[in-house]
Every structure is written in C-alpha cells, then in structure tokens.
Amino acid sequence: MTAVGAGKLVRLGLQVLGRGGTALPGLVTLAIDPNAIGHLAGSLAHGSVCISGTNGKTTTSRMVSDIVRAAGWQPVHNRSGSNLERGIAAALAVDATWGGELRGDVGVFEVDEASVGSVLARLTPDVLVVTNLFRDQLDRYFEIDALARRIGEAVRSLPDTTTLVLNADDPIVAYLGEGYAGPVITFGVDDPTVGGTVPQAISDATRCPRCRHPLSYSRVILAHVGDWSCGNCGLTRPRQDVSANAVRLGPNESRLRLGGAIASAFDDVIIPLPGLYNAYNALAALAVARAFGIALPTATRALAAFKPVFGRLEIVEAEGRRLRLLLVKNPAGFNAAIGALLETGREPRILGALNDRDADSRDVSWIWDADFEALAPRIAHATVTGLRARDLALRLKYAGVPKDRVAVVEGWVPAIRAAIDGTPVGEELVLIATYTAMLSLRDALARLGYVGQFWED
Amino acid sequence: MDLRIGHLYPDLMSIYGDRGNVLALTQRAKWRGIDVETRAFTAGQAWDAEWADVYFFGGGQDLGQDIVGADLQGEHGDQLQRSIAGGAAVFSVCGGYQLLGREYVPEVGEPIPGLGVMDVTTRAGKVRFVGNLLAETDDGRMLIGFENHSGYTTLGPKAKPLGRVIAGHGNNGSDKTEGAVQGKLIGCYLHGSALPKNPWLADRLISWGLARRHGEVTLDSLDDTEEYAAQRQAAEVAKTRT
Numbered sequence: 001m002t003a004v005g006a007g008k009l010v011r012l013g014l015q016v017l018g019r020g021g022t023a024l025p026g027l028v029t030l031a032i033d034p035n036a037i038g039h040l041a042g043s044l045a046h047g048s049v050c051i052s053g054t055n056g057k058t059t060t061s062r063m064v065s066d067i068v069r070a071a072g073w074q075p076v077h078n079r080s081g082s083n084l085e086r087g088i089a090a091a092l093a094v095d096a097t098w099g100g101e102l103r104g105d106v107g108v109f110e111v112d113e114a115s116v117g118s119v120l121a122r123l124t125p126d127v128l129v130v131t132n133l134f135r136d137q138l139d140r141y142f143e144i145d146a147l148a149r150r151i152g153e154a155v156r157s158l159p160d161t162t163t164l165v166l167n168a169d170d171p172i173v174a175y176l177g178e179g180y181a182g183p184v185i186t187f188g189v190d191d192p193t194v195g196g197t198v199p200q201a202i203s204d205a206t207r208c209p210r211c212r213h214p215l216s217y218s219r220v221i222l223a224h225v226g227d228w229s230c231g232n233c234g235l236t237r238p239r240q241d242v243s244a245n246a247v248r249l250g251p252n253e254s255r256l257r258l259g260g261a262i263a264s265a266f267d268d269v270i271i272p273l274p275g276l277y278n279a280y281n282a283l284a285a286l287a288v289a290r291a292f293g294i295a296l297p298t299a300t301r302a303l304a305a306f307k308p309v310f311g312r313l314e315i316v317e318a319e320g321r322r323l324r325l326l327l328v329k330n331p332a333g334f335n336a337a338i339g340a341l342l343e344t345g346r347e348p349r350i351l352g353a354l355n356d357r358d359a360d361s362r363d364v365s366w367i368w369d370a371d372f373e374a375l376a377p378r379i380a381h382a383t384v385t386g387l388r389a390r391d392l393a394l395r396l397k398y399a400g401v402p403k404d405r406v407a408v409v410e411g412w413v414p415a416i417r418a419a420i421d422g423t424p425v426g427e428e429l430v431l432i433a434t435y436t437a438m439l440s441l442r443d444a445l446a447r448l449g450y451v452g453q454f455w456e457d
Numbered sequence: 458m459d460l461r462i463g464h465l466y467p468d469l470m471s472i473y474g475d476r477g478n479v480l481a482l483t484q485r486a487k488w489r490g491i492d493v494e495t496r497a498f499t500a501g502q503a504w505d506a507e508w509a510d511v512y513f514f515g516g517g518q519d520l521g522q523d524i525v526g527a528d529l530q531g532e533h534g535d536q537l538q539r540s541i542a543g544g545a546a547v548f549s550v551c552g553g554y555q556l557l558g559r560e561y562v563p564e565v566g567e568p569i570p571g572l573g574v575m576d577v578t579t580r581a582g583k584v585r586f587v588g589n590l591l592a593e594t595d596d597g598r599m600l601i602g603f604e605n606h607s608g609y610t611t612l613g614p615k616a617k618p619l620g621r622v623i624a625g626h627g628n629n630g631s632d633k634t635e636g637a638v639q640g641k642l643i644g645c646y647l648h649g650s651a652l653p654k655n656p657w658l659a660d661r662l663i664s665w666g667l668a669r670r671h672g673e674v675t676l677d678s679l680d681d682t683e684e685y686a687a688q689r690q691a692a693e694v695a696k697t698r699t
Contacts, residue, residue, distance in 0.1 A: 135472065143472070143518040206468050207520065214468075214501065356694065362588070363603040368477030368650045387694070390687035394653055397683050398480050408686075 026090030048107025053131030063285035070302035076104035134332035175209035195221035251344040275340030320425035331369035351419035353386040353437035360434035372399035385415035412444035459492035463509030475515030477650025506536035511666030514553030546641035546665035554644030576613035589695035592620030592635040602647025
C-alpha cells in the first residue's frame with residue numbers, strides 16, 4: 001500500500017468511529033514515506049503558499065483558500081488548523097485519490113511558526129507568508145529572538161523563486177526580507193488615525209533587529225507592530241506594497257481603503273469581521289493574491305463573503321442569547337480580541353475558560369502580560385472555568401474586577417449553564433477560551449444542542 | 458505612607474508574565490491604603506539610586522540579558538549596589554536572579570560577571586527545566602510557579618535557599634533547593650507570575666520596602682481566599698502533571 005493510501009485508510013477509520021482526529025492520517029503517511037509532502041505538493045499546478053506567524057495564520061489561510069477558490073482553483077488546505085508537518089501531510093493524503101493523484105491544484109498550508117524550518121525542508125512553497133511574531137507559549141516556542149533566527153535560517157534556504165509576503169509593520173518580520181534575493185511583497189496599515197505612540201508592555205521587539213539599538217515609533221498599533229525606525233543604523237519600516245491607508249472599524253465589519261502598489265479606484269474592501277487584527281489578516285491574504293497574480297476584484301469579492309473561523313468571533317445562538325466565541329492563546333491575541341470587543345462600546349458578560357494543556361501553553365503566566373486592566377472596568381460579569389480557573393479569577397481580581405462580578409464554576413456544562421442563566425435574554429455572552437478549553441466548551445455546547453461538531457467544517 | 462517600586466529594565470527583562478509581580482506589589486499596597494509609585498530603571502537613562510524602596514528584576518531573552526549584563530557593569534551597577542546597601546529590597550526572577558549573582562558560566566567561553574550582590578553562581582546546563590515548580594519554605598509556606606531555565610544556580614554560604622523543591626527542578630535540579638534569600642534580596646525561578654499566587658512573599662517584600670523610609674510597619678491582613686485557591690490549584694497540577 002502507498003503512504004497516501006495508508007493515510008487515507010486511517011482517515012476513513014476515524015470517520016467511521018466518529019472521531020475528528022485531523023493529524024493521524026498525516027502521521028501514518030509520513031511514517032511510510034517521509035518525503036510524502038514534497039512528492040505530493042510538487043504536483044500542484046499552481047504551486048503552494050505556506051502561512052506562518054504567531055497570530056492570524058488560521059484566519060489568513062482561510063481567506064487565501066476562499067480567494068483561490070474564487071479564482072477557480074481548487075485548494076488543498078489543512079483547514080482544521082493542524083499545522084505541523086503531519087497536518088499538512090494529512091491534508092495532501094486526504095485530497096489525493098487512492099492512486100496518489102491530487103484533486104486540488106494549489107496548496108494552502110498553515111504552518112506552525114516553530115515548524116517552518118522542518119516544513120520548508122520538505123516543501124518549497126511559491127509564497128511564504130509571515131503574519132507577525134509575538135510572545136506565545138513560552139514553554140514551547142521559547143524566546144522570540146531565537147524563533148525569528150530559526151525562521152530567518154529557513155528563509156535563507158529558499159530558492160529565489162519563492163515570494164516572501166511579510167508584515168512591514170512588525171520589525172522582526174520585516175527584517176526577514178533583508179538581503180533576500182527573491183521577490184518580497186510587504187503589507188501593513190498606513191492610517192495615521194490608527195494606534196497610539198507608546199510601545200505596549202508586551203512588546204518583544206523594542207530593539208532594532210539589525211543593530212540592537214532601541215527602536216523609535218511614530219505610531220504603535222499593537223505591541224511592537226507599528227511605524228518603526230532605528231535612529232542608529234537607519235533601518236526603517238519598509239514601503240508597504242499592499243496597505244490600507246484608511247481603516248474604519250465597526251462592531252461586525254471593517255472597511256479598508258487600499259493604498260500602496262494596489263491602490264486603485266475600487267470601492268473600500270469590506271471584511272465581514274471586526275478587529276484591526278482581521279484587517280491585517282485580510283491585507284496578508286490580498287498580498288498572497290497579488291503574488292499568485294489573482295485579480296484584485298476577485299480577491300476582494302471572496303473577502304467580502306468570508307465566514308469566521310472556529311472560535312474566532314463565531315456566533316452561536318443559545319436560549320435567546322448570542323454567544324460570541326473568542327479563542328485566545330497569547331497576550332497579543334488577547335489584547336487584539338479585547339480591543340475589538342471594547343470598540344463596540346459594550347459592557348461584556350464573559351465566560352472565561354483557562355486550560356494549561358500543551359496546546360494551550362502549560363505556562364499560564366501569559367495572562368499577566370495580557371491587558372485585563374483595559375477589560376476590567378467594563379466587565380458586567382465574568383464566569384470563569386477550566387483547569388486553571390483560579391488563576392483567571394485571580395488575574396481578574398488584580399485587574400480590579402469586584403469580587404461580586406466574578407464566579408468560579410467547575411465543569412464545562414455547569415459553567416455554560418451558569419453563564420447563560422446570568423445573561424438576560426437578547427443579550428450577548430462572550431466566551432473567551434484557550435485552545436483545549438474552547439474545544440471542551442464547543443463539545444459541551446454541542447451536547448446541550450446549541451452547536452454542531454466543529455470538525456464537520 | 459507610600460511605597461516606591463523600581464522596575465529594573467522592564468523593556469528588556471520582562472517575559473513570562475513577570476509584570477504580574479509589580480501588579481501584585483502595587484495592588485496589595487493600595488488595598489491597604491498605601492500610595493504606590495512605580496518607575497522604570499533601564500539602560501540609556503539616568504538613575505536616582507536614592508529613590509526606590511523595592512526593586513523588581515524579571516527574566517529576559519538572551520539578547521536582553523546580554524545588554525543588561527553589560528549595563529550593570531557600568532555606573533548603573535554601582536548605583537544599584539549603593540541602593541541595596543541603603544536598604545532597598547529586591548525581588549528577582551530567573552535572568553534577574555542570575556544577574557544579581559557572582560557570575561554566569563556559559564557552556565563555551567569566559568564566565569560573564571554578575572553584579573555579585575547575591576552569593577550565587579549559575580552555569581549553563583544541558584537540559585532546560587520547563588514546568589510547574591512547587592517548593593516549601595522552612596516555616597511551612599508554599600511557593601508555586603512555572604520554571605523555564607537552562608541556567609543551573611548553586612548557592613554560596615551567604616545565600617540561604619528560599620525553599621525546598623517538592624515538584625519540579627528549582628535552582629539546579631540536583632540539590633532540591635529553590636531560590637535564594639540574602640538580606641533583603643530574593644532570587645528565584647518562579648514565573649507564573651510568582652507574587653500573586655504567593656501573597657505572603659509579596660507582603661514580605663512590601664514590609665521590607667516600607668521599612669527603608671517608614672520603619673517597621675505591621676501590614677493589615679487582606680482576604681487572600683482567591684490567592685490561596687489559585688495556589689492550591691496550581692500546586693495540585695505541579696504534583697500530578699509535571
């Protein structure tokens with residue numbers, strides 16, 4: 001039997017058992033043929049794009065997938081967010097026929113930022129996207145300088161036929177393009193009304209990536225992302241090829257006026273997701289479209305019809321309440337999500353769920369870097385649950401949330417029930433959870449009859 | 458009454474939620490009606506060595522640690538030493554703890570001198586210690602946190618262990634000690650953040666800090682139900698899952 005066939009068989013077995021295991025077919029495929037990724041991806045007619053970075057890779061990948069589909073292509077995409085080598089191998093194996101022929105013609109691969117090196121060793125993408133690099137799961141990825149160095153080494157191993165798509169506003173990411181011989185497309189926000197002037201507490205790149213001198217910022221958007229320059233060696237934010245020079249953020253959508261190389265007479269681009277970070281995701285996706293030569297109107301039409309991803313601002317109806325699901329995994333992601341929530345002027349009722357399994361970060365200290373202080377004065381009520389519910393309750397206490405507005409409830413179903421009961425009919429409840437806590441909450445919501453199983457999508 | 462907190466190198470030495478320690482000192486003082494002011498002390502600016510009552514010195518990335526280590530070999534190091542001699546307390550974690558010690562011995566190359574105010578030495582280890590860390594003090598108080606370090610620290614005679622390791626690795630993974638106390642200086646490998654879940658330690662530092670300008674102060678007791686509930690939950694994880 002071929003490696004692909006074995007992988008497909010495992011997938012079939014899992015489906016029969018009703019299990020959503022998304023990476024196991026890939027593990028089997030790779031065990032039989034370690035070069036399966038390269039072999040399969042090499043036959044994709046339009047090539048492939050790898051999308052990596054700390055935040056936004058899942059949403060950006062889905063946007064790119066929708067865009068290439070709108071262009072009439074057939075993406076092979078590790079959609080369920082299994083973004084290590086095995087997840088990519090699984091996506092390819094599942095797409096292939098039993099004879100090992102791919103049905104798809106373009107690869108859209110989300111790649112874990114710690115796996116960029118090992119994935120690029122097996123696969124040479126036509127486009128490599130790095131969205132941003134923030135502190136995340138320090139127990140697993142360790143320090144951001146080391147991570148950036150490793151991605152930089154992987155980039156230098158690429159032939160100059162690969163197009164780099166880089167966030168110009170993130171100095172660590174932008175610097176990955178320094179000295180690169182192939183084409184680079186940069187993206188970013190160039191709206192002087194967006195952001196402040198002081199780097200935030202969670203900044204990891206206050207030093208110049210080239211000479212280590214402190215960076216100056218004329219505008220800070222999130223953490224160390226913004227309009228940066230080095231007064232010592234003269235390194236500055238690169239010119240943005242794909243930029244938004246006017247960003248209007250609404251409670252449910254954002255409108256972008258495009259500038260840079262793709263500035264045009266077209267209308268504003270509508271992104272049906274709130275939050276500045278989703279504007280960045282959309283700009284990254286548009287930059288990929290440009291790299292693939294897909295027409296702008298095709299790409300923007302696909303974006304306008306975009307549906308949110310699992311736990312990323314998904315909406316679920318439950319007993320007359322609107323449940324908004326927010327997946328958080330690191331301080332920058334938390335601050336961005338909370339920023340989007342508070343922009344709407346609401347006083348949120350929250351169900352917070354903190355877990356400390358491997359996929360969440362075993363080290364929960366990141367909650368102390370997250371800006372709960374911005375959220376605290378606005379919280380109407382918070383129910384907290386999860387394996388480390390007590391840490392979350394303590395974080396809320398030190399952020400200044402009064403004791404009578406916080407309830408610790410053990411168990412997923414009891415926590416959901418308590419939070420829904422505490423939310424008046426017609427109002428919104430915001431579920432903020434780490435990865436495995438979100439899986440458990442989704443599972444409990446499904447058992448209560450409020451939502452379908454997530455691996456159906 | 459007021460407490461002055463000096464945050465050492467917050468731009469370079471603040472990872473793993475270490476700023477939660479400054480929050481804990483601040484809130485626990487404010488809840489007792491004590492005014493709090495926090496100032497950053499970092500490279501490239503003039504320091505007022507007379508100002509701070511208690512310093513916090515967190516962990517950093519390798520790059521940050523290199524810059525800070527070099528900075529402490531200059532005037533700022535002398536000023537911090539004078540400040541400590543003048544009665545300021547210091548709470549340090551991980552990289553900060555290592556930099557207060559005598560030296561750091563890398564795997565290759567020359568030892569890197571530390572400030573030398575704590576009688577501890579650190580050498581680069583082969584295995585990185587990552588996981589929940591539970592320790593107990595001589596007088597039966599619990600210490601919980603999350604360690605993430607490849608430097609192995611050993612204590613000289615002037616430094617006393619802060620606690621004895623129950624679960625995890627601690628200072629060096631072999632002698633079962635965690636952290637060090639020397640006068641009003643404390644060093645440890647507890648991220649997490651340390652002080653919110655170890656409120657007795659936060660209060661000890663507040664008392665030490667207040668003593669510098671206000672004499673011995675008896676702190677009002679606080680309701681620490683949430684703090685110890687979080688400590689117990691984390692301790693259970695450390696004992697069963699590490």
